[in-house]
Amino acid sequence: MKNAIVKLLLILLTLGFIAWANQTLDSYTLSILNNIGIFAILALSYNLINGVTGQFSLEPNGFVAIGAYFTALFLIPSSDKIDMFALVDPAPIVLQMQASFLPAVLIGGIAATIIALLLSFPVFRVRGDYLAIVTLGFGFIIRIFALNSPAYTNGAMGLNDIPEVANFMWIGTIALITLIVMLHIIYSKYGRAMKAVRDDEDAATAMGINTFRIKTVAFMTSAFFEGIGGGLLASFLTTITPDQFSFLLTFQLLIIIVLGGLGSMTGALLATILVMGSMEWLRFLDDDMVIFGMHTGAHPGMRMVVFAILLIVMMLFARKGLFGDREIHEIIRDKFKKKGKA
Amino acid sequence: MSSPLLEIRNVTMKFGGVTAIDNLSFKVPSDAIYGLIGPNGAGKTTIFNIITGNYQPTEGTVVFDGEDITGTKPHKVVAKGIARTFQNIRLFKSMSVLQNILIGFHDQIPYTYLEAVLRLPRYHGYERRIRAEAMGILEEFGIADYAENNATALSYGNQRKVEIARALATKPKLLLLDEPAAGMNPSETEDLSQIIHKIKKDYDLTILLIEHDMKFVNAMCDTVTVLDYGEKIFEGPPAEAIVNEKVVAAYLGDFTHA
Numbered sequence: 001m002k003n004a005i006v007k008l009l010l011i012l013l014t015l016g017f018i019a020w021a022n023q024t025l026d027s028y029t030l031s032i033l034n035n036i037g038i039f040a041i042l043a044l045s046y047n048l049i050n051g052v053t054g055q056f057s058l059e060p061n062g063f064v065a066i067g068a069y070f071t072a073l074f075l076i077p078s079s080d081k082i083d084m085f086a087l088v089d090p091a092p093i094v095l096q097m098q099a100s101f102l103p104a105v106l107i108g109g110i111a112a113t114i115i116a117l118l119l120s121f122p123v124f125r126v127r128g129d130y131l132a133i134v135t136l137g138f139g140f141i142i143r144i145f146a147l148n149s150p151a152y153t154n155g156a157m158g159l160n161d162i163p164e165v166a167n168f169m170w171i172g173t174i175a176l177i178t179l180i181v182m183l184h185i186i187y188s189k190y191g192r193a194m195k196a197v198r199d200d201e202d203a204a205t206a207m208g209i210n211t212f213r214i215k216t217v218a219f220m221t222s223a224f225f226e227g228i229g230g231g232l233l234a235s236f237l238t239t240i241t242p243d244q245f246s247f248l249l250t251f252q253l254l255i256i257i258v259l260g261g262l263g264s265m266t267g268a269l270l271a272t273i274l275v276m277g278s279m280e281w282l283r284f285l286d287d288d289m290v291i292f293g294m295h296t297g298a299h300p301g302m303r304m305v306v307f308a309i310l311l312i313v314m315m316l317f318a319r320k321g322l323f324g325d326r327e328i329h330e331i332i333r334d335k336f337k338k339k340g341k342a
Numbered sequence: 343m344s345s346p347l348l349e350i351r352n353v354t355m356k357f358g359g360v361t362a363i364d365n366l367s368f369k370v371p372s373d374a375i376y377g378l379i380g381p382n383g384a385g386k387t388t389i390f391n392i393i394t395g396n397y398q399p400t401e402g403t404v405v406f407d408g409e410d411i412t413g414t415k416p417h418k419v420v421a422k423g424i425a426r427t428f429q430n431i432r433l434f435k436s437m438s439v440l441q442n443i444l445i446g447f448h449d450q451i452p453y454t455y456l457e458a459v460l461r462l463p464r465y466h467g468y469e470r471r472i473r474a475e476a477m478g479i480l481e482e483f484g485i486a487d488y489a490e491n492n493a494t495a496l497s498y499g500n501q502r503k504v505e506i507a508r509a510l511a512t513k514p515k516l517l518l519l520d521e522p523a524a525g526m527n528p529s530e531t532e533d534l535s536q537i538i539h540k541i542k543k544d545y546d547l548t549i550l551l552i553e554h555d556m557k558f559v560n561a562m563c564d565t566v567t568v569l570d571y572g573e574k575i576f577e578g579p580p581a582e583a584i585v586n587e588k589v590v591a592a593y594l595g596d597f598t599h600a
Contacts, residue, residue: 181459188458188465189444189451192437196445199434206394206428208420208449208512217455263436325436 011176018172030168032280037171038233040272041178043256044265045225048182050254051262051325052191053218054198055124059116059135060253062142063223065245066115067108067230069146072159072240073097074104080161087150087157094152101165105174105231112227113220120216127201139247146242158241159234166235174232178225182265183327185221194218195263195325248304255307258314263325270322275307282306346405347372347516347548348393353402355388355572362388363399364572370516375542375549377559377580380569381593386552387429389569390518393550394426395419407515421449425514427505429521429552433493439504440489443476446511479507482544483537499530503537510545519551523558531558538562556584568592 021033046060076084078095085094099107123134146153153159185191193214196204204211234240256275260267285302288295314321323331346369355363363385370376378386391397393404395416403412411419425446434442451472453464480486483503488496493504502522509517522538523531535558542549553559559566560580568576568583570592576583583589 184459184461185455188469189448189453190455190458192441192445193448195436195441196434199436200432202396203428203432203434204445205396205416206420206426207445207508208417209445210415210417 011180014176015173018168018176021172022168025168032276033168034166034171034236036273036276037168037175038229038236039253039256039276040175040269041171041225041229041232043253043260043268043272044175044178044182045222045229046253047257047260047263047265047268048185048194049215049218049222051257051264051268052186052198053194053215054262055215055218056129056132057135057219057222058132058247058250058254059119059138059219059223060226061245061247061249062135062139063112063116063226064230064233064249065139065142065146065242066112067105067227068234068240068245069108069153069159069230070111070227071104071108071231072162072234073152074099074107075101075163075165075235076159076161084160085150085154087155089151090154091151101163101170101235105228105235108231108234109224109227112223112230116220116223117216120212120219124212124215124219136247139245139250143242143245146245153242156242158239160239162234162238162240164235164238166232171232171236174228178228179265179269181225186265186327190214190217198263248301252304252307255311257321258311259321261321261323261325264321264323264327266328267321267323270328278306279303345372346370347374347407348550349405350389350393351403351405353389353392353399353404355385355392355397356400362572363392365402366569366572366574367402368567368574368577370548370550371565372515372548373546374565375538375551375563377563377566378550378552378569379554379556379559379566379583380575383571384569384592385572386569387520388572390426390520390552393419393518394424420512420514423513423515424518425509425512425516426518427502427509427520427522429524431498431501431505433501433504433508435492435494437493438490439480439485439493439496440473440476442493442504442508443479443511444472446508447472447476450513476511479510482541483507499526499533502526502534506537506541510541514547516548516550519549519553521552521554523553523555531555535562556580560584 021030042060042064049055049057073094074097078098081090081095119134119138123131147156193204193209196207196209197211197214201211256271257268259275260271282303285306286298286300288298348370350366350368353363353366354361378389380386388397392399395414395418398413403410405411406422406424411422414422434445451468453468457465477486477489480489485500485503488500493501496504506519506522523534526534538549541547551562563580565578566580566583567574568589575588575592576586
């Protein structure tokens with residue numbers, strides 16, 4: 001009962017903060033918050049398959065791309081599409097795709113979920129590293145498809161003038177919902193089964209768990225929220241091109257969930273704030289720097305080197321990340337218990 | 343003699359050119375504690391893996407409770423009422439003792455994914471119920487005090503108990519124990535045999551166990567089957583097994599033709 005009240009208070013407080021921030025903060029600060037919100041959705045959902053279920057998958061960039069393209073195509077007015085598609089005329093079905101914001105985002109999520117289901121059959125029937133290889137390849141296929149299907153995606157030119165509906169109200173609220181959904185999954189029989197699969201798949205089977213089904217459920221759930229995150233990203237950026245959905249996106253999310261502690265949702269959230277915040281702060285690394293009177297020249301993407309080093313250091317010295325595979329409230333509760341006993 | 347709960351009929355298992363099990367048949371009567379013994383590599387664990395559906399036998403059938411379960415998927419075998427423990431303890435290492443037991447209830451919880459995500463009443467009802475039931479099992483094993491401890495932080499003997507308790511949570515009719523007393527000291531072994539007798543009575547179980555500790559087998563089992571190189575060389579009471587020529591030869595080597 002006490003827990004339920006604390007939970008409700010936290011939710012109301014967060015919603016209050018989102019509404020306040022959306023009204024009062026300047027557009028630069030809001031854009032950072034929006035970025036954090038979208039990456040939080042992506043990191044939380046990626047954490048479910050990779051951290052909680054322990055299946056080393058490299059899928060996010062593919063599903064984010066699917067969500068982003070579907071949502072964008074449903075949001076952009078059909079009249080604009082005809083002008084925008086410069087290489088070839090848009091396919092008739094593309095012109096028919098029209099929906100308001102929330103349905104468009106949900107369609108992106110559902111499209112990713114369906115593709116995740118189709119991928120599950122070949123991938124989860126076998127064990128081992130196939131998942132990593134297949135999902136890595138899948139990401140490339142999606143990008144190549146986006147580049148080479150101008151009638152659907154406008155090719156390398158991408159889609160622009162996507163209506164900018166996704167404000168912090170939308171993004172923050174959906175990020176909060178994602179966190180709640182993920183925590184509810186973790187503390188249910190499904191979350192327990194996912195962790196059992198991660199710890200020891202044979203023992204999980206010996207407990208009557210259909211491990212194929214559990215892995216598929218986790219994968220589909222991840223895909224759904226990654227698709228939704230992609231849709232929000234498209235509307236937030238207003239422009240998408242195939243190159244945005246390269247493996248670098250997955251790599252960035254991998255760093256976040258490893259930093260947060262594989263399997264910890266609250267850890268993933270905190271790590272998103274830290275990484276996305278410092279991405280902003282480290283922006284100077286991409287610019288031209290003067291070291292001992294020598295110009296280094298501008299190197300876009302230099303910032304990522306810092307995070308690559310961070311990942312290596314973490315793998316060597318702090319493999320458990322910030323919170324291990326536990327949630328922040330569990331850690332706090334244990335601290336209090338120990339104090340009570342002492 | 344009551345009707346058999348488990349029947350192994352002419353089972354042969356070949357791995358490539360190696361015959362691990364050769365035309366083996368035996369019956370485990372319901373309500374028995376049945377032993378499966380034999381030297382290393384005799385095929386005991388292979389039989390377990392065939393019963394649990396991890397291996398598909400090359401030939402022969404496995405009949406459980408009057409139903410042919412040969413080739414049934416492992417997780418479905420559990421639902422039919424067969425639970426197992428592993429030779430080398432395989433607990434879920436990131437979880438507490440209680441959570442390990444809760445996993446065993448997986449199949450008995452009917453709430454759906456959506457009900458879990460939305461935390462509908464059925465979620466709360468069943469979570470409360472299985473927690474109480476899991477604590478009951480832990481109390482039976484005398485390890486309820488460790489419920490919140492990490493499972494792998496327990497002593498070896500207690501980890502064994504957690505593994506058996508976890509198997510019990512799946513509500514089996516037949517419990518397969520793969521070397522339950524391995525690595526235990528005499529007092530732990532004594533403790534374990536008492537617990538096995540107790541749960542057998544309380545949960546109305548039939549037990550099939552693999553064991554090397556002959557003292558333990560003698561004290562526990564009504565009947566044993568002795569395997570050597572995948573073949574049955576003896577079936578009968580354990581007291582007779584240890585004086586049987588073939589059994590002694592299988593363990594110590596055959597000196598008669600030397």
